[in-house]
Amino acid sequence: MSKEALDAQARQELLRIAEAWYDQMVGGVVPSISLPTRTKQNLAFDETSEVWKYGERESLRSAHSAKSALHLLKMSYVIGFLKQQLIENRSSTLREMYYISEGWKKAKFHAQDESNLLIEDLEILTMLQREAFHLRPEEDGATVFGPIRLKEMTRRGVKEIHCQEDVGEAGYAIPNNVENLEFVDHDAKFVIAIETGGMYARLQENGFDEEYGAVLVHLKGQPARSTRRVLHMIHEKFKLPITVFTDGDPWSYRIYASVAYGSIKSAHMSELLATPQAQFIGVQPSDISDYDLPSDTLSERDVLALKSELSDPRFDTEYWRYQIGRQLEIGIKSEQQAFAARGLDYVTKEYLPARLSEMGVL
């Protein structure tokens, strides 16, 4: 679809919400919207797409109550702002939109969380990504390094970039709006998404990308939507295996889960953002003892997070029940950079080749 057609569609979908309110009022009905409940309990596995999405539970916001009426008022101001932005072909950050609401009197947002949630509501109602409304998040900065070539449609023309040959050592910086990206071709065997910058640089220094035909993607901790979308796009276009290499603690398993199954916050976008075929490399609890890695005792928060994962539908598999159970038994965790205790080459010469073979990737 052309950019103009996409913009027109976004405008139409946004206005459809307001039109529905108009029709309700004309018909003598108090205007309302209905949205899925956004909690862990309302995540449901979608067999077709193999991702976790919101389930059947819905909550109704009707202008019967003053609180919900105010919510609808804010939503109509936001729709008006986004409509104008689409007409003028402008864009803005979520933060800027929060500030713009300063001029909306009663509809002014009191915290950015509130405006962010409202945008997520609009995504659910329109089934479009916020990028379609020309809204972007604050920060990004995830990077890609490896044998893959892409085209980016920028405001200054189309740039064609090879993510090994045309970039510095920090790699290609993923833009806010990855819908402007097209992956052209590659000479890779698989993608490895990496939690920490230290490990990303280690694989690059050790020439792991060249030796094994790996595309390195730096997740920068909990990955931004744009990073997850890039992994999804690469997988969809080239059918390359996607692997995820993180620290060995409950917070890192959530990083993997958000890449593979979608996140609780953006479950309405799972089909676009998640890559159910993504495989977890490690650090697995079993690796900690198998490789005798330096470790730390699990904190109380870690234990609670692991237990909470046992009730998270995304982790309801034999593999994860075993790993999480094992970690609760041994009571320790390790970071991915802990392999350095066995030498700087150990991770690329021993651990990754062995583990990736075991997983069937190499």
Added chain:
Amino acid sequence: MSKEALDAQARQELLRIAEAWYDQMVGGVVPSISLPTRTKQNLAFDETSEVWKYGERESLRSAHSAKSALHLLKMSYVIGFLKQQLIENRSSTLREMYYISEGWKKAKFHAQDESNLLIEDLEILTMLQREAFHLRPEEDGATVFGPIRLKEMTRRGVKEIHCQEDVGEAGYAIPNNVENLEFVDHDAKFVIAIETGGMYARLQENGFDEEYGAVLVHLKGQPARSTRRVLHMIHEKFKLPITVFTDGDPWSYRIYASVAYGSIKSAHMSELLATPQAQFIGVQPSDISDYDLPSDTLSERDVLALKSELSDPRFDTEYWRYQIGRQLEIGIKSEQQAFAARGLDYVTKEYLPARLSEMGVL
């Protein structure tokens, strides 16, 4: 100096420390090292370089006490590790070095802060940057967008990159080791270093870089050493004015101070990292009322931070005493993206041109 000569120098300087201990012991003296005290109270202005460095106060660590003896033991292990790393032309992250110490028995580090501080000690003793020891920090991800061309000496050959033409919208990602960068030429009038990603994207979307010949540098909050070094290098090579645009709160003034005057933690590197000619754009406390910006009340922590700045030698100027005093009076703060309340173009069409003219940059 060639890379080989630099590596040889680093090795020599590191071994010199161990040689001094050897000589002390041979001479019947208990080995020791002397280092400047690293506190705000021991910052002194260096008239020649116009940056803040550590002053005269020193603290002695002598192997007379078990605690200091252990410190010297750790230092000798680190020196041995770095010597080997330089010989093998390898590099590692600060985190990896912390893990490598696992094998050092009594000399094992118990937290990464401890190993990081020891590396800073070695920087002070050798008068070299940690990059000379082939040590790199974890993360980076700051970016540059604008009419400037550079060469990066990577492990895969020299890459020549124009930071507008050869990059995507996210810009050129600054690598960990910026000593491998050479700035080639430019078509710019000044550099604007920006705290938030939202404002960085705003200036780019509004074409501010093209209209005013500005090189945009995204600081990503408190800037990494590599980012400050890049600003210093651009200023040194091309004599371009460096300006800093941040939020209007005490934490952001520290961002400016670390760019302009050096940071308390790395005052031993101020001559390489600081750019005393860097000018603060804002958000100034006076801008908040002049532009009627959306604002928040100063928190208790903010007030304490402002008061602490009044006793920070880096802020001991008429300008800063006035601005900080004014902010304590009005009791509010504003973010740079708050200009969005006046429209998405306001910051590039009104505020920045007016303020940069007033500063003599435009």
